[in-house]
Amino acid sequence: MKINFLLIILLSLSYQVFSQEKHKLIKDSADASSITKKIFQIQELEVKASLTDANIKSGSTGLSINIKDLKQLPTLVGESDPYKALQYMGGVSQAGEASAGLYVRGGNNDQNLILLNGSLIQNPTHVLGIFSVFNPDLIEKMTFIKSGIPAEYGGRLSSVVDINTFNNIPQKFKVDGSIGLISSRIATQIPISHNFSLYASLRGSYISSLILPTLTHFGIDTLLTQNKYEYWDLNAGFIYQLARKTKLSGHFYTGRDDISIMPMSRFLFDKNATYWQNTASGIQLYHFFNEKWSMNHQLNFSKFELAANIDLFKSYNELSTQLKTFNYKFDFFNFKGKHNIRFGSEFTYNMASPHFVKVDSVIPIEVDNQHNDIHSSQVALYFRDEINLKNWQFNVGLRANLYSHLGPYTDYNDSGNTYYSQNKIIKSYVGLEPRFFMRYLFTNQSSLKITTSRHIQYLNQIPVFSFGIPADLQLPASLKVMPQTSWHFSGGYFRNFSDNAWETSLELYYKSLQHQLEFKSGITESFTNGNIEKNLLIGKGWSYGTELKIRKNTGKFTGWIAYNLAWAYRQFDQINQGKVFLARNDRRHDISVVSMYELNKRWSFSSLFVYATGNRLNLPLSWFVIDKNIILEYGHYNAFEMPAYHRLDLSASLKLKPRKAFRSELNFSIYNVYNRANPFQIIFDTKTSGINKLDFKYKMSYLMPIIPSVSWVFHL
């Protein structure tokens, strides 16, 4: 706690230098880029927050993320992270303290489709969730859809987070950046010609080189300060206006995190280290035939790899997991009268190495190395029609999938192994995902929306650790693992008042989840058993709840209150003796209160209060000693509830006097104002200082104390 506090204080002394100037749209209506903009406005209506009645008329119950509003929210160590801010928007819960993961309507963390310019991002976390992998300087828009997901999106059960970087050629050369005590970043946009531009950004941390040695110098817990938490990421891309109606753009992202925890003898681990790396790249081609027809082609590649190692029992244990996806997608858009049609196809090839274990030990540890890489292909065809009839709007779609598990693969059986050669189709799953959305407009300020949809997920992530460091194994559907499926029913009443100055909504949902996966065993098994397909438990789940939101859009005082009342259950035949239990992410109450106040042209204030019922936890009921081991006895699965999570953040902005083109502002913020000790994890601490001298107690560990921060922002 003390360490974190000091660390964050030091971090918050950083200053930032970045420009917030946005692209100016080319005003010539004949220019292709403005056509691009028009197309986006039509097909992704929910993104355009400038339409104040968007919540009434939008064709889904997604969230409108206004990047500009987002920057007014209280920030953590000077960073305004759009992805993290989703957690305050209603209907979404953060996966836990220090996590960038999301729980959407009772779904698991891996059930969110996260796209960066169309490329898959498997793990959005940087540095234990303090930051997400998305560089805020590069994001132009973000679409978040939690129900009424259109047919063009597939592959996940719970939500879509579609993030796009700048897609227009800047008018002038720009450099944005920040320099801090834990990390720095620089981003540049270079217009090479009137129709071609490049952009690049680099972020990196140096916690182990600067902050931790400083703490060590002052004699603060030398053991802890040997730990290492570092990340870096790189973005690069280009935008090329090939012709008046054709645009080509490309992007590349790669980012890596390294975490290592040095000797912790009482935990027995001599060393514990984890790294993970996301890489995503792609090329998009937009072409507009005429006012009715246009098309979009995307070629994407993404790769995620993670390796965790623990030195345990005189042995070096490493587990690694990897997923590569190659994806080609094309869409056609047709706007004709009352119909807004989109159809297309998607081809994906996945190469996963779900669980590779390596043990280098002087002790002959038994390792089951029945390892299998899983290769798979997926073809999806989709069609959707948004039909606008006076007060009615329907969005009817269908997504058809053919997923095939391909060789090489060895089916390990007690009766004998079966080998499948390369590219042989081992098992195919055909899946249909009907999508239906209906909106009825009572008036221009009130509407009713109803959605029903089915979703199929072929790429799964199986968590093996239950604490903060992410070590989720990448496991696609295979001969032995069926795809996850869900049905989602949702309905909501949306009502605005005072010429859209006030927005209110009430939504209800029910979600059923099939073929949910859990890792069967504990940490030791994960390091000694290379065949994860043998180590899975399969069950089902369901969740339901209601979401209330009140938002004020205009005036000096703006903000919103979002409240969720929810239940989430799971049932596995092999867990809890087959009885139903509450899901880890079951949160009865979740509330976010966001307020922004503009005092005058120079001063503005904002606050954020969040409250969430604690996660469910499987804790022991009693303990006893056998063979000199303190044994924990467990009761009903997930019977315990973590203490509630709540905190208040405040921030104030002072615009300094502009000097010619130079504008700057000071931002003061306090994260966790009343220093709530929100539990990060619960551990059982046992000490034996003699054969009959036992000291047994449980402890909660905390991560984020009160964090004051000052940042200086200027615009050139």
Place this chain on the structure above:
Amino acid sequence: MKRTIFICCCVLFFMNSCKPDLNYEIKGYTQKVIVEGSIASGEFAAVYLSLNVPVWEKIDSANVLNHVIRTAKVSVSDGEKTEILTSGWDKTHFPPYVYKGTDLRGVEGKTYTIKVEYSGITLNAVTTIPFGTDIDEFSDTEAINNDSLRSILMSFTIDPKKKTSFKVYTKKKKDGFYTATPLLFNSEFTLSGKQSFNISPRPSTSDPSYSESANFASGDTIQIRFCALDSISTDFFKALTFYSSNSGIGSAFFVGEKNPLKSNISLPGFGIWYGYAVRKYIYVVK
């Protein structure tokens, strides 16, 4: 000045008043008689009895003995003879009170029944001592980065038909009791033929040999107990690793088990009554 002090006090009050406590209500806790009983080949039965302790109860050296059962009647039978065990203190163990046999010695291949009578309840369990395995050879090598310490390797031949796993206990000259190597060898019963096993005890911080870690001092005389366990005992001790708090696994990375630990003691008891074949060796480290 008074105002500043008042503000500081308010801030401190805020900062200290917001540490949550875990709502650790009793949710399904039931008191159980915990049995840790064993009978080794050529040795008398030894049984330790205690009560499980609720996690929220504060335990210290003063009240820990309240959870040790000292008034039970424990008897062991091989089907022909029955012996009532005598009790007494055992300071080398926790719980530090043992019920010990004086007549009936364990024999490989034979089945033994235990009966515990305590406070109006009766618990029963059955075990069979498996057939043991001999060590073929010991060898030692210099420990990495320390030429005064040695690492001991032992070789033996596994007969897969026996379906036994192996546990090793060692006692260094300076130690007062045996320390286990925290690994159950052949716990999946998949190994066969000649195998090697590195003895690596895990002395606790209070042991005289703590600094030697999993190695042995040159010239030391080591007493070794090489134990063979049957499949029921193997499953129990294998599962024990996951439920064990002080193994480092349960405490550091709270795994959370999916189903209760299995026991071969009848309800409302819990624990293990196991027979094992033991081979004893004395090895002088080079």
